[in-house]
Amino acid sequence: MSMFGWKEVYGGKTPPPGASVAPDERLSYGRTIGLGAQHVVAMFGATFVFPVVMGLDPNLAILFSGICTIMFLLIVRNRIPSYLGTSASFVAGVAAIREQGGDSADVTGAILICGVVLALVGVAVHYAGPRFIHAILPPAVTGAVVMLIGFNLAPVVAENYWPLDPWVGLLTATFMVLATALLPGFWSRIAVFLALIFGYVVSWLFDGVFGQITSGAAGAEATTHDRVDWSAVGDASWFGFPHGELEHGISAVHAPSFSLTFILLVLPGVIALIAENTGHVKAVAEMTGRNLDADMGRALAADGIATAVASAFGGSPTTTYAENIGVMSATRVYSTLAYYVAAVVAILLGLCPKFGAIVNATPGGVLGGITVVLYGMIGLVGAKIWVENRVDFGNPVNMVGLAAGIIAGIGGLSLKFTDDFSLSGIALGTILVIVYFHVANLRRPDATSGEATKVL
Structure with a gap:
């Protein structure tokens, strides 16, 4: 059967309880489109939050998340259903680059090299098997590296985001924790997205009740401003390629520059990506009941190539998303066609500058509340690796x-x-x-x- 020959199952109707849909199968096109939209919502919050905190363009990140997802699916021959969203593994390294005076071109150049390294690791795994990775990077090591990457971000939250609006940050973080713990199924999987909406609404209410806020990040002069400022939203067009300027006057779409010092700052993120990708492939293999060990190298190489391609144009690094694996776990629908739909929707969102303007207007307090939880979660993933592997x-x-x-x-x-x-x-x-x-x-x-x- 052709790689694109998805077999329709269950007569196009909703599968009975406990039934599943394999990667090379599909439901009716209407239901598949609905599932694709669900995957977009699941990846949405983190995919544009992390570019914002890295100082990169969120519209470009969303656009390339769709492009890179299609690339990934083609490289793995539609055998591994996964969505490639923005990776959090480089956030700490990017913060370190900017602290040392690097700009966005330095950031994307360093990440591009990391993508190439990951692709080469994938090629090596494809031909040598995954055993040599476990010998060099056993769970004890990968857990420690992921932990130090996450916890290294604590000062970033404390100095750059939390001071902008501590009370909105606290309310947003509290809502995100409660949403994750109390909401059922799919809704708990999109807690980041829901927290963004909640924080936006709270910020708007605070503007109406308490008026403007005077605040500023560490080292910056405090200013008086509205929490929610959509002045740029009205001027943005509905359709067009990502554009505009980032910090230091760098264009949103830009060519990378390269520095060995900066490359070394983000290179540990490759270890985190290896841990993420191998873990996700194993999770998909368990869910689908298929042995995907032979495809492990392809998955690593695909993620590396995708990260390198996105960074070459100023985009954000990518990784397979646990949020979307969670959606598959809940729905038991593993059809790769749904991911193609999600990718196309993401590309269309990335080509909407008005959407990007709304993202860029995210109140600082909201980012503070979300990052204080997300960054801690990154660090605790390291502990999770230790526990799961009984270090x-x-x-x-x-x-x-x-x-x-x-x-x-x-x-x-x-x-x-x-x-x-x-x-x-x-x-x-x-x-x-x-x-x-x-x-x-x-x-x-x-x-x-x-x-x-x-x-x-």
């Missing part, structure tokens, strides 16, 4: 192998080599985690038994 911290060798790297990454320690080159924060922490862990786990006689120490 043994009763063994002191595991603890000492990871400890220094985590503190170096979260604490922002630095190591200067020359006037133009230094390692700090996430980059230094990741190197220490990998090196120290493998050094600590060299086979050596146990002090009490004389046998080699066993490390999970």
